Amino acid sequence: xxxxxxxxxxxxxxxxxxxxxxxxxxxxxxxxxxxxxxxxxxxxxxxxxxxxxxxxxxxxxxxxxxxxxxxxxxxxxxxxxxxxxxxxxxxxxxxxxxxxxxxxxxxxxxxxxxxxxxxxxxxxxxxxxxxxxxxxxxxxxxxxxxxxxxxxxxxxxxxxxxxxxxxxxxxxxxxxxxxxxxxxxxxxxxxxxxxxxxxxxxxxxxxxxxxxxxxxxxxxxxxxxxxxxxxxxxxxxxxxxxxxxxxxxxxxxxxxxxxxxxxxxxxxxxxxxxxxxxxxxxxxxxxxxxxxxxxxxxxxxxxxxxxxxxxxxxxxxxxxxxxx
Amino acid sequence: xxxxxxxxxxxxxxxxxxxxxxxxxxxxxxxxxxxxxxxxxxxxxxxxxxxxxxxxxxxxxxxxxxxxxxxxxxxxxxxxxxxxxxxxxxxxxxxxxxxxxxxxxxxxxxxxxxxxxxxxxxxxxxxxxxxxxxxxxxxxxxxxxxxxxxxxxxxxxxxxxxxxxxxxxxxxxxxxxxxxxxxxxxxxxxxxxxxxxxxxxxxxxxxxxxxxxxxxxxxxxxxxxxxxxxxxxxxxxxxxxxxxxxxxxxxxxxxxxxxxxxxxxxxxxxxxxxxxxxxxxxxxxxxx
Numbered sequence: 001x002x003x004x005x006x007x008x009x010x011x012x013x014x015x016x017x018x019x020x021x022x023x024x025x026x027x028x029x030x031x032x033x034x035x036x037x038x039x040x041x042x043x044x045x046x047x048x049x050x051x052x053x054x055x056x057x058x059x060x061x062x063x064x065x066x067x068x069x070x071x072x073x074x075x076x077x078x079x080x081x082x083x084x085x086x087x088x089x090x091x092x093x094x095x096x097x098x099x100x101x102x103x104x105x106x107x108x109x110x111x112x113x114x115x116x117x118x119x120x121x122x123x124x125x126x127x128x129x130x131x132x133x134x135x136x137x138x139x140x141x142x143x144x145x146x147x148x149x150x151x152x153x154x155x156x157x158x159x160x161x162x163x164x165x166x167x168x169x170x171x172x173x174x175x176x177x178x179x180x181x182x183x184x185x186x187x188x189x190x191x192x193x194x195x196x197x198x199x200x201x202x203x204x205x206x207x208x209x210x211x212x213x214x215x216x217x218x219x220x221x222x223x224x225x226x227x228x229x230x231x232x233x234x235x236x237x238x239x240x241x242x243x244x245x246x247x248x249x250x251x252x253x254x255x256x257x258x259x260x261x262x263x264x265x266x267x268x269x270x271x272x273x274x275x276x277x278x279x280x281x282x283x284x285x286x287x288x289x290x291x292x293x294x295x296x297x298x299x300x301x302x303x304x305x306x307x308x309x310x311x312x313x314x315x316x317x318x319x320x321x322x323x324x
Numbered sequence: 325x326x327x328x329x330x331x332x333x334x335x336x337x338x339x340x341x342x343x344x345x346x347x348x349x350x351x352x353x354x355x356x357x358x359x360x361x362x363x364x365x366x367x368x369x370x371x372x373x374x375x376x377x378x379x380x381x382x383x384x385x386x387x388x389x390x391x392x393x394x395x396x397x398x399x400x401x402x403x404x405x406x407x408x409x410x411x412x413x414x415x416x417x418x419x420x421x422x423x424x425x426x427x428x429x430x431x432x433x434x435x436x437x438x439x440x441x442x443x444x445x446x447x448x449x450x451x452x453x454x455x456x457x458x459x460x461x462x463x464x465x466x467x468x469x470x471x472x473x474x475x476x477x478x479x480x481x482x483x484x485x486x487x488x489x490x491x492x493x494x495x496x497x498x499x500x501x502x503x504x505x506x507x508x509x510x511x512x513x514x515x516x517x518x519x520x521x522x523x524x525x526x527x528x529x530x531x532x533x534x535x536x537x538x539x540x541x542x543x544x545x546x547x548x549x550x551x552x553x554x555x556x557x558x559x560x561x562x563x564x565x566x567x568x569x570x571x572x573x574x575x576x577x578x579x580x581x582x583x584x585x586x587x588x589x590x591x592x593x594x595x596x597x598x599x600x601x602x603x604x605x606x607x608x609x610x611x612x
Contacts, residue, residue, distance in 0.1 A: 093512030105504040110526040120512045
């Protein structure tokens, strides 16, 4: 668009706050993220860490009021905060698309599946009703649903099939960036694998960039190129898949891996991270993880660590690590 | 193209197919259709001047017979003719009033529910004010102020029905607005108007339909009440409520004078309710 860039998406210092009554909920606290074309980044974190909020702010769908968004989001080099609502509508679903978490509720129960997919196509491409319907049928076949089932309503589909429909909707206009918000959380394990395989294949086919929002490190290992670990609205560690899995740095990331069962040693007890996420209306002064961190020092409690590079693309926000 | 065969059947055809399976709804539909046809073609069956308002003192208060199926009234007028002509007033006024109320009420209700905030507060306080005034009293006041005419009657009844639809739709829209499929629609780039019309309203239609049939019934009765007070349909012109009220002096000896207009009201309301329930089920793809 305005300038040539290697990045499909750049997020710079993004803050999202919700002003509710007299409190301010700090949902995102200065997230910066760059997504190269064709790459998949995993956003990993606990419930309430701000993963979905990040996804929604890329589509500029944070309800405002009460939401307040600061920072810069560049989609293909263009700052979306400068766009009108009309221009935004042409980006949503067309350039940036989102797969929602729960396929059971993210489809309109009163419209046939084919109509819903055709709607996306007709919103962004100037084609007739019949062509759109045919194209919607093609999309259904692509996600592995026979096209003659397109005349049915969402309630006649199983959960896994509904998620396929949601994916077909998200991909109908071949977006350049796909935000997958826990696309497999509501599905059972066997279907999870199928859906993930499908997403991966379609991503390759359309050469999309993808943000995979999840709390499942298994999915991350399978699908992502780079990983961002999100805690209390900030990225605490970012790196390639290898950096995160083999050279785990941040104590929080270490804790996340510690919470997974060890397949080799079934007798070993899980090591859950003690405590809960800090209250987003009242974040600790220093490092947000310091109250739960086993290695926290006095410095951690008073000064918030900045992200520092510890080799290659691997960055970590922790006082325990030194630049270099 | 031939591969997408399911597309050939439109939403309407789909609804019709499901409605046909519902026996009650079909009975309701047949009766409503017959009533409407009778109202429309009343002039073909009976001559207004001679049969409906022409008085015949040779045939006062005769019971049902081959010549006068429903008998005659105190002025020798054929009761069947008067009921059929009366349906014109009752059906037309009530449908017009309720349809007007439903459209206006749903419009404001949808706005109120979707946008919320100050708009919502203002609209809801207005409906509160309207709801606080009894329907009949409001109609009497308005008709007294603007003069007796079919038009003022429709307006008066419509206004008093608006808040019901406004509230009803606001509630449904509120629940729909927060649902994920609406958020998903926003995420695919749908405009606000598209979201309201295609994603929210179709999911709110069921309670409105049922309320519609119920309001028609209530409105027919209100019109009857107003006619009874002399504020509805003016005297020689027949109307179901007026027929009922004029028959009250003869109720003891000539019961049929009360029974037939009463039956007409009852059958109309019953068939409308049957049809309404059937339509609600047929329009909801989850209930098959």
